[in-house]
Amino acid sequence: MEKIEEKILELFLYNYKLKFNEIEKLTKIRSNKLTYHLKNLQKRLILVKEKKYYKLSEVSEYLIPYITNKNPILPVILIAIIKNKKIFLYKRQKRPYKDRLSLPGGRILLGENISKATSRIMKEKFNINCRLKKINSISLEQVKNKFKKTIHTFLLIFVTAKTKDKIDEKDYINQKNCKKNIIASDYNLITRDLNKKIKIKNIISRI
Numbered sequence: 637m638e639k640i641e642e643k644i645l646e647l648f649l650y651n652y653k654l655k656f657n658e659i660e661k662l663t664k665i666r667s668n669k670l671t672y673h674l675k676n677l678q679k680r681l682i683l684v685k686e687k688k689y690y691k692l693s694e695v696s697e698y699l700i701p702y703i704t705n706k707n708p709i710l711p712v713i714l715i716a717i718i719k720n721k722k723i724f725l726y727k728r729q730k731r732p733y734k735d736r737l738s739l740p741g742g743r744i745l746l747g748e749n750i751s752k753a754t755s756r757i758m759k760e761k762f763n764i765n766c767r768l769k770k771i772n773s774i775s776l777e778q779v780k781n782k783f784k785k786t787i788h789t790f791l792l793i794f795v796t797a798k799t800k801d802k803i804d805e806k807d808y809i810n811q812k813n814c815k816k817n818i819i820a821s822d823y824n825l826i827t828r829d830l831n832k833k834i835k836i837k838n839i840i841s842r843i
Contacts, residue, residue, distance in 0.1 A: 640665060640673050645682070645692075645703045653689040698746055709776070709789040713753050714741040714822065716796045716830060717766065722808035723826060725818065726762070732779055732788060737809065737818040739825070744793075749838045754797050766799035771836055773829040777821045793836075794825045 643663050647654060654662075660670055674690060677683040682696045692699070716739060717724040725737045742757040744750065751768040758764040772794040779788040811818060811826050818826075 638673070640669070641677060642703065644670075644673060644677065645699065648692050649700060649703055653686070653691040655688050656690070659690065707789075709791050711744055711791040711793065712741050713744060713750065713757060713793045713795060714739040714825065715754055715758060715766075716772070716794070716826065717758075717764075717799060717803070718796070718830075719803070719808050722810050724803060724807055725809045725811075725814075725822075726807065728819075733819045737814060737822075739794075739819075739822045750793060750795065750836060754795055758797065758799070764799055764801050764803065766797040766801070769796045769798045770833045771795050772832050773825065773834060774836075775821075775825065775829075792821065792825065794829055796830070 640663075643665070644659060647659060647662055651658075656667075656670070656674070659665075659674070660667055663670065665673070674683065674685075678685060681693050682699070683690050684693045724740065726740060728734055728736055728738045740758060740761060742753070742761065744753040745756070748756070750771060754768045755766060758766045773792075775792045775794065777788075777790045777792050778786045779790070781787050809818075811823060815823055
């Protein structure tokens, strides 16, 4: 999303509806440019116009927590599937940690709980049917570059799942024999938290 559109949407964190001249005054965007971006946001069904007022569409209300000029952390589920004291790992194709052995994982999508996200991630990425067994731990990971600057922050939700599907034996790894090839944070979770169990409440709120 363009910076100008982010600037417009930020106004709706504090206002249910705004007139064109109110948006223009608050954002200090030229009227012709503002008109273009408002039309674009309407076309994408992010904003709707009712009489003289613009407001977020019902389907775009989910954007509210994500409208920010700050860099938020990324919550990620990491999934352990164990067999004969070995763990299912795969070689990452994406940065960061490209070409390192990794626990399977991914983001939680809107409307999912941890159980549903765990099953979806394994099915989508590896065509493995599984179900959540337990939640092991929650950790905050800060990834720093060689200048010791934090470039990524992840909230790691480490879980254990089980499956009846047949997985190739070569995909089960003895982590102790491959420590240098495994992402350091994943290795720490496996060795430190695999036998732990915590609870996370699933709260449903209505507005």
